[in-house]
Amino acid sequence: MAQPPTRLYRLAWKLVQDRGNVSVAGAMGSGIGLFGAHLSQTAYVHRSVSLGPPGGLVSPCSGTRGRYPVPVGYAVSVERGRKLTRRVMAFCAVVTLVATTAGCGLFGGSARDDAAARPEVEKARIEVGIIPSTEMAPLWVAQEQGYFAEEGLDVELVPLDGGGAAMTSLIGGDVDISFASYPLLVQAQQKSRGEVDVKIVSDASAARPDTTAVVVTKDSPLRGAKDLADKKIAVPATGSMADLAVLAGMKAAKAATAGVDWQVMNFPDMLPNLRSGAVDAAFLVEPYLSVAQAQLGVWTVFEPMVGRLEGIALNGYAALAETTTAYPKTVAAFQRAVLRAHRAATTPEGQAAIRLALIEQAEVRPEIAPVLHLPAYPLTTDPTRLQRVPDLLREFGLIADTFDIKPMIVSG
Numbered sequence: 001m002a003q004p005p006t007r008l009y010r011l012a013w014k015l016v017q018d019r020g021n022v023s024v025a026g027a028m029g030s031g032i033g034l035f036g037a038h039l040s041q042t043a044y045v046h047r048s049v050s051l052g053p054p055g056g057l058v059s060p061c062s063g064t065r066g067r068y069p070v071p072v073g074y075a076v077s078v079e080r081g082r083k084l085t086r087r088v089m090a091f092c093a094v095v096t097l098v099a100t101t102a103g104c105g106l107f108g109g110s111a112r113d114d115a116a117a118r119p120e121v122e123k124a125r126i127e128v129g130i131i132p133s134t135e136m137a138p139l140w141v142a143q144e145q146g147y148f149a150e151e152g153l154d155v156e157l158v159p160l161d162g163g164g165a166a167m168t169s170l171i172g173g174d175v176d177i178s179f180a181s182y183p184l185l186v187q188a189q190q191k192s193r194g195e196v197d198v199k200i201v202s203d204a205s206a207a208r209p210d211t212t213a214v215v216v217t218k219d220s221p222l223r224g225a226k227d228l229a230d231k232k233i234a235v236p237a238t239g240s241m242a243d244l245a246v247l248a249g250m251k252a253a254k255a256a257t258a259g260v261d262w263q264v265m266n267f268p269d270m271l272p273n274l275r276s277g278a279v280d281a282a283f284l285v286e287p288y289l290s291v292a293q294a295q296l297g298v299w300t301v302f303e304p305m306v307g308r309l310e311g312i313a314l315n316g317y318a319a320l321a322e323t324t325t326a327y328p329k330t331v332a333a334f335q336r337a338v339l340r341a342h343r344a345a346t347t348p349e350g351q352a353a354i355r356l357a358l359i360e361q362a363e364v365r366p367e368i369a370p371v372l373h374l375p376a377y378p379l380t381t382d383p384t385r386l387q388r389v390p391d392l393l394r395e396f397g398l399i400a401d402t403f404d405i406k407p408m409i410v411s412g
């Protein structure tokens with residue numbers, strides 16, 4: 001007899017490996033409503049993991065009898081132990097749905113297995129540079145759910161160390177498409193004086209207020225944006241959305257910005273440097289923000305992605321103009337797969353799939369994943385919204401002239 005998808009087992013173990021184990025038992029009936037109601041009465045942790053559906057096995061997808069048979073439903077049983085948070089258990093509920101519908105088109109439609117039905121593309125195998133993060137997490141879902149394959153693409157996601165590496169790999173031809181921050185893309189385009197022609201293939205993420213913060217240790221005397229004048233502030237790069245957002249927040253508070261001592265380091269290094277006092281403050285994004293709040297109890301000086309910066313475009317997927325010209329069908333197929341993943345991210349199931357991907361691909365701790373604040377995943381590459389980026393760069397002197405971002409955008 002076929003077994004239920006193993007991702008459920010892996011998640012059940014990962015989610016509670018530091019808290020005790022979850023016992024997962026079959027529940028009669030189906031649907032999130034029933035499962036959520038059951039969980040609200042039985043959200044406990046104890047010492048065993050078990051699967052035993054009293055209702056027997058059913059095939060989750062019509063037309064696929066015998067393929068991925070799964071229990072009718074799952075619920076966490078009550079024994080001894082301490083309660084998990086309601087949010088974590090709701091996450092468990094939705095991830096169970098993700099696991100039990102794996103392989104049958106989680107977010108609408110069934111996966112296409114017939115290669116002849118796939119769209120024709122000029123280049124089927126492509127390499128896409130990524131910086132593992134919440135901002136590009138829908139790409140992992142697109143790969144897991146077969147969205148790229150259904151578009152005739154064989155995509156290899158290539159992890160890169162940061163924004164500089166992303167631009168170097170893209171311009172050097174090491175990848176076909178790369179995830180990159182918009183400030184870096186704009187500066188590369190303008191400062192190259194025509195030597196580099198970069199195109200924006202798809203929008204990746206946009207700012208939400210609670211996804212970033214400038215933080216200090218809880219015993220720091222720094223409590224407002226004005227206190228950051230002349231301080232050492234950790235950012236992943238200068239000339240990026242990180243220092244731009246800090247500058248914008250300080251300017252709004254009428255704080256002096258000229259004397260800020262920017263300390264460039266990777267996000268994982270910021271927390272120990274903050275703890276040791278090597279830096280006074282740090283600009284953090286998810287998942288590092290939630291980790292810092294959980295481990296260090298940091299104080300939020302201010303959230304920069306509010307007011308004028310709320311909704312601003314953060315990152316996109318870019319390709320060289322020669323790539324978009326030579327392989328237009330390939331680019332269009334990539335755009336469709338990204339759009340599908342972003343649409344899925346508007347659903348509870350899609351959000352759970354993203355959080356599961358962050359656990360499996362970005363080593364986010366299972367107890368942190370349910371409380372992460374995710375960015376917005378845009379459904380359109382809107383020139384008006386993207387134009388706010390070069391306007392901000394010019395305001396703070398990072399580019400000298402006005403810049404129209406619209407010619408960079410490849411229409412989907």
